[in-house]
Amino acid sequence: MKLPSVRLYNTFTRRKEELRPLQPGVVRIYSCGPTVYRYAHVGNLRTFMLPDLLRRSLDYLGYRTEQVMNITDVGHLTDDTFDRGEDKMLVAARLEKKSPEEIAAAYTAAFLDDVRLLNIRPADHYPRATAYIAEMIALVGRLLEMGHAYVVGGNVYYDITSFPAYGRLSRNTVEKLVAGYRGEPDPRKRHPGDFTLWKAAGEHRTQVWDSPWGPGFPGWHIECSAMSMSILGDRFDIHTGGADNVFPHHEAEIAQSEAIAGHRVVSLWMHGGLLMLSGTRMAKSAGNFFRVTELEEQGFDPLAFRYLALQAKYRSPLNFSTEGLAGADRAVRQLRERVAAWSGGDGSVDAAFDERFRAALADDLDLPAAMAMVAELARSDLAPGVKAATLQAWDTVLGLDLKRGAMERDLPPGAADLITQREKARAAKDFATADALRERLKKMGVRVADAPLKD
RNA sequence: GGCGACGUAGCCAAGUGGUAAGGCAGAGGUCUGCAAAACCUCCAUCCCCAGUUCGAUUCUGGGCGUCGCCUCCA
Numbered sequence: 019m020k021l022p023s024v025r026l027y028n029t030f031t032r033r034k035e036e037l038r039p040l041q042p043g044v045v046r047i048y049s050c051g052p053t054v055y056r057y058a059h060v061g062n063l064r065t066f067m068l069p070d071l072l073r074r075s076l077d078y079l080g081y082r083t084e085q086v087m088n089i090t091d092v093g094h095l096t097d098d099t100f101d102r103g104e105d106k107m108l109v110a111a112r113l114e115k116k117s118p119e120e121i122a123a124a125y126t127a128a129f130l131d132d133v134r135l136l137n138i139r140p141a142d143h144y145p146r147a148t149a150y151i152a153e154m155i156a157l158v159g160r161l162l163e164m165g166h167a168y169v170v171g172g173n174v175y176y177d178i179t180s181f182p183a184y185g186r187l188s189r190n191t192v193e194k195l196v197a198g199y200r201g202e203p204d205p206r207k208r209h210p211g212d213f214t215l216w217k218a219a220g221e222h223r224t225q226v227w228d229s230p231w232g233p234g235f236p237g238w239h240i241e242c243s244a245m246s247m248s249i250l251g252d253r254f255d256i257h258t259g260g261a262d263n264v265f266p267h268h269e270a271e272i273a274q275s276e277a278i279a280g281h282r283v284v285s286l287w288m289h290g291g292l293l294m295l296s297g298t299r300m301a302k303s304a305g306n307f308f309r310v311t312e313l314e315e316q317g318f319d320p321l322a323f324r325y326l327a328l329q330a331k332y333r334s335p336l337n338f339s340t341e342g343l344a345g346a347d348r349a350v351r352q353l354r355e356r357v358a359a360w361s362g363g364d365g366s367v368d369a370a371f372d373e374r375f376r377a378a379l380a381d382d383l384d385l386p387a388a389m390a391m392v393a394e395l396a397r398s399d400l401a402p403g404v405k406a407a408t409l410q411a412w413d414t415v416l417g418l419d420l421k422r423g424a425m426e427r428d429l430p431p432g433a434a435d436l437i438t439q440r441e442k443a444r445a446a447k448d449f450a451t452a453d454a455l456r457e458r459l460k461k462m463g464v465r466v467a468d469a470p471l472k473d
Numbered sequence: 474g475g476c477g478a479c480g481u482a483g484c485c486a487a488g489u490g491g492u493a494a495g496g497c498a499g500a501g502g503u504c505u506g507c508a509a510a511a512c513c514u515c516c517a518u519c520c521c522c523a524g525u526u527c528g529a530u531u532c533u534g535g536g537c538g539u540c541g542c543c544u545c546c547a
Contacts, residue, residue, distance in 0.1 A: 032477095050547070058547085065547035106545070185476090190543075194475050211543095238545080260547030265476080267546090291478090292541065301546060329486055329496060335479075335540070342485045345497030355510085386487045390495040449506055456508080467509050 021080050024380045026072075026256070027333060029264060029287040030187055034382050037286065039255050044082045047072065048246040048284075049141065050259035050267070051087040054125035055110040058132050059307035061293035061300035064327050064336065065260040068290040070138040071332065072258065074415045075379040087141035088245045089129075091122035091148050092225055092235060111224070118225050122146075132310050135320040137417035145245045147236070151227050153244040154236045157278060158215045158229075166277045170206040172218030172232040178211050181273045187287065188265035213270050215240050239270035243278075246271075252279040261289045261333075262299075291335045300338065313343065321418050322347035328385045328416060350418055356396060357409050357420045365403020367411045371395050375412055388412070430462045437466065444468070 024037040039045045049069040052058050058066075066087075073083045111118045126146075133140065158174050161167040166180045178184045178192055185191045195211040203210040214237035219226040226233045246254065252275070259268060268287065275283040293300045300307045310320050326346035330336045371391065378387040392412065395405060413420040429437075440455035456466050 052547080053545090062547045068547090188542075189476055191476090195543075261478090262542065262546055265542055266544090290547070292547075294540075297539070299541070299546090303546060325496085326485075331487075333478095334486085337485065339484070342497075345485070347497095349496055352510095359511090384487085386495075390487070393495055444506080447506070453507070465509075468505080468507090 022376060022380050024076065024079060024081075025382055026286055026288060027382050029289050030284075035286065037255070039081070040253055040285070043080075044084065045076055045256060046250050046254040047083060047085045047256045047258060048242070048250055048254060049085060049087040049257075050242065050263055051089050051141075051144070052125075052129050053090040053106065054122045054129060055106040056125060056302055057309050058129050059300060059302065060310055060313065060323055060338065061295075061307060062260075063132060063136055063138070063310060063323070064293045065258075065290040066133060066138055067136065067324065067327055068288060068332050069141075069258045070417070071328075071383055071385060071415070072256070072288070073139060074417065075383055078415050079376060079380060084250075085141040086143045086145065086246065086249050088242060089122075089126055089144050089146045090241060091118070091126070091146050092151075092241070122148075135310050135314070136324050137321060137419065139417075143249055145249060147241040147245070148225075150241065150244045150248060151236065153248050154240045155216075155227075155229050157240060157244055157247075157274065158236075160278050161215060161274065164277060166273075167215055168208065169231055172234060173206065173214060174216035174231055174237075175207055175212040176215050176270065176273060178209055178213070178273065181277055183276070184269065184273050187269050187272055190265060190269070213237060213239060213266060215274075239267055240274060242267070242271050243274040247275060247279070247283065252283055253281070254284060256286045256288060257284040258288045258290070261292050261335075264289055289333070291331070291333050294335050294337045295339075297337075308338075316340075318343055318347045319350060322350050324416075325350040325418060328389050328418075331386055332383055353392070353396070353409075353418070354420055354422055357406055360402035360406035361410075361421075363401070363403035363406075365401055365405070365407040367408045368395070368400055368404050371398075371400075371408055372411065379415065385416075388416070392416075429464060433459060433462055433464050436462075437464075440466070 021043060025034045026037055027033070028035045037045065047069055049066070051066075052062060069085055069087070073085060076083050111121045114121060116124075130140070158167065161176065162169070162174065165177075167174050167176050169175075178195075185195070192209070192211065216229060216231055217234050217237060218231070219233045219235060225235055227235060246257070257268070257271075272284070295306050298304070298306065310323060313323060314320050322343055323346070326338075326343055327336065329346070371394075375388055375391055378384040378391065381387075392409065395408060398405070400408075409420055436455050436459055440452050440459070443449070443451040443455065459466055
């Protein structure tokens with residue numbers, strides 16, 4: 019079976035490129051996952067939708083996929099200049115009076131719940147950083163041997179001038195990084211842009227490991243090199259992450275992994291656009307964020323957010339607003355009702371529409387075009403059974419639970435009685451009473467829709 | 474200061490060198506006791522100024538504006 023050609027935008031080359039899996043038919047993906055010291059917000063989740071849509075699309079087109087998503091349960095300083103930064107895991111642990119392990123476990127569970135709410139399919143592997151400390155130490159050791167790193171007082175730094183391609187991904191250069199460096203340089207670093215591979219443990223650390231350079235903990239970037247190469251090997255097809263990871267995280271990862279491997283490790287880098295809120299980025303640190311569970315509490319279907327995200331190109335920033343979410347919520351519910359109404363009869367997938375749908379997916383995951391096709395199909399004069407069958411097939415990619423019919427819920431106490439009374443009033447053509455009863459039902463949260471009166 | 478992205482209808486958001494997908498909202502209509510739903514119809518000339526071109530929203534240059542990264546961040 020010949021697989022269709024798939025073109026994807028590669029951040030590394032800034033072009034759409036044809037996907038050529040190292041192993042024909044199988045696409046192996048590494049995705050930057052969450053740091054589990056806080057709840058994930060919908061902006062984080064949008065980024066995690068990228069590999070989900072990638073996998074669902076590739077599956078639909080006939081490929082097989084294997085995905086690794088790391089769970090970072092260690093480190094991440096608020097500021098790694100000198101030793102003034104605080105470790106986010108430890109801050110959370112202190113504030114919540116729990117151990118780092120408890121914090122990690124709790125937020126990992128919450129993350130998996132959130133992912134489920136958005137119909138993001140789980141990755142095949144969720145390696146935890148703390149389980150790969152030995153691998154990280156080994157990589158740091160190799161980098162030292164190869165002359166890519168140096169030790170200062172228990173800290174190990176990566177020497178970015180030793181890696182000529184440093185800056186390729188983000189289009190920075192070592193010189194420009196010097197010129198544009200904002201912060202106050204750490205005097206222990208040879209170059210202000212050098213980054214930490216291993217950090218000596220400070221006073222109050224509780225997550226500390228022994229290493230050849232003394233007790234400490236790994237730098238932020240080394241974990242992804244260690245986990246990706248340990249599980250997927252030193253060549254794999256796609257690496258995904260948020261746009262904010264391009265620099266420095268992925269730049270550093272390339273410097274680490276490729277210095278050791280001696281060749282390109284990742285064929286294609288994909289980055290998802292950030293979610294904006296009132297003109298500025300939604301971020302944990304800024305505090306302007308929503309959890310998906312909060313949206314749910316406000317009465318929105320979590321998949322309304324998914325619908326919203328599907329309407330925008332994955333690479334573009336997306337402006338989030340309650341208004342926009344409300345529109346998506348309404349749209350997804352209507353679509354489900356229509357699919358329910360069209361179901362039941364016979365019908366198979368419409369080949370012409372499906373071909374266009376596949377072409378959109380293969381063109382750098384053009385889900386906005388796919389969503390426009392959903393509307394076009396719904397409006398078309400194809401048989402209801404064909405529409406239902408086609409949309410249900412597409413939903414394996416869209417993940418909007420289109421098959422889910424109108425929610426069945428119990429009526430509030432007394433509502434059934436009022437409805438009966440109203441029917442009697444309508445039958446007697448006492449419409450004033452009928453309308454009054456409809457108002458009362460509305461206040462109970464029950465909406466009444468009438469069919470035409472018979473005679 | 475360095476690197477990058479973007480500026481399309483009330484809101485969100487695609488797209489193309491030849492007069493602009495889609496969703497929500499809005500307007501009119503069909504239907505209905507009324508309403509809702511559904512269905513039909515309508516609703517933009519693409520930040521500004523130059524240039525290239527037979528023709529630019531789409532290409533080039535210059536403005537203005539917004540945003541991201543450069544420190545942890547999806």
